[in-house]
Amino acid sequence: MTERKRLLRTIVLLAFVLFVFAALVYSRIMAYSLAPTMKPADFHGLAVWYVPIAYLVDYFSHGWICLLFAFVVAGLVYEFIPKEAVTKYMSGNRVTGYGLALATAPFLTVCSCTMVPLFAGVLYSGAGIGPAIAFLLIAPAANILAILLTGEILSWELAGIRIVASVVVALVAGIVISKTPWGKSIEREHQATAKSRVATVELVKPPTDERLWAAFKFGGYLAKRILPYFILGLVAVSYVEAYLPEDLVGNYLTGVSGVLIASVIGGPLYTPTLVEIVLGRGLWDLGMSKGALLAWLMGQPYDVANALAVSRIVRWEVVLNYMVIAWAGSVTFGLVYGVLSGSL
């Protein structure tokens, strides 16, 4: 390809990025809602088969900006983050290990299939079990897609608190587990002989237009993997909103017991596909308290599929241990946030 053609392609692709950003800013100025706007009352009198259609049409007519933005940004961030620099320091000492685990999780974990391998990478390359666990627990809450969609679909206040709470829980779990006998024995077992990688890294840098294109392709790949589940989630939410009696949610998903119940059902329902965010929105509309909503969102670190993958690398004691800590954390933060925000 000639230089001029490349330049042209770069300009066209950048124009698209600009358009996506502009669309989001425009929606802000015009005060569109990018979240589902139908309320339970709107569903009265709709035919059974028409409920999900009405909900999906309503959501996508304004929500597409939010989704487009989220996937484009996730693709760009993932493509342009200097992965070689980040991973190089992951095997450093303990403090940089914790710091990096927490700071890089948002950018490296948009693709769910990188999470467990990086956990193994951090553990085996000498940073120890603490940072590895911290990385694993922060990842689902802090990945850039989850942050953007929590902010847009639920609220930015909740997105912020979700991150802070997850950081605290991840750090506590990492530190506690690294002090337990089973944590220590795993660390001894994986004591690194080489402190950093032996192989040299000389990454090929493709031209900008190709990198931009690769970023969009990755965004599209993420969308293809996530959107089908996301849409199924929306269908489920439409039925929940249409048929689940509000008293039921109001009775069971509020107060202290609401936090407890939400934290328990949030876990098994978690799929790394952001469904928990739309489902949370549906239950919130029906009267779930904010405290319970936070506990619901934070329940994911102990989802079963992930735990199984992790238990192949470390012992099940460790898995059980971090599940208990993650659960206790979600209940604690749910209660505290519920009291502070006056919505328990």
Next chain:
Amino acid sequence: MSLERNVRVEVIGVNPPCPRCEATWKNVENAVLTVKLEGIEATVNKLDIMSKDVIQEYGAVVSPVVVVDGKIRIMGRVPDSNEIVKLLREIAK
């Protein structure tokens, strides 16, 4: 100079393979077939990103990774086969 040298290529990915690792693997294999016609021999190995030995050697990495002649050349993205062909030609020169 003869082109008899054998280029070593490693693809590091997740096992069972994720779609992106699979795509990388296919593109690398295609590239190897292409350069074979030009007289460049290359062998490809699949490595498991979770294996302890791989991590000791290459550190914590983001999959998929392509290693050519012992050097990490591509990390965390799917290269197309033209790019790999170029890399292989460069090495075999």
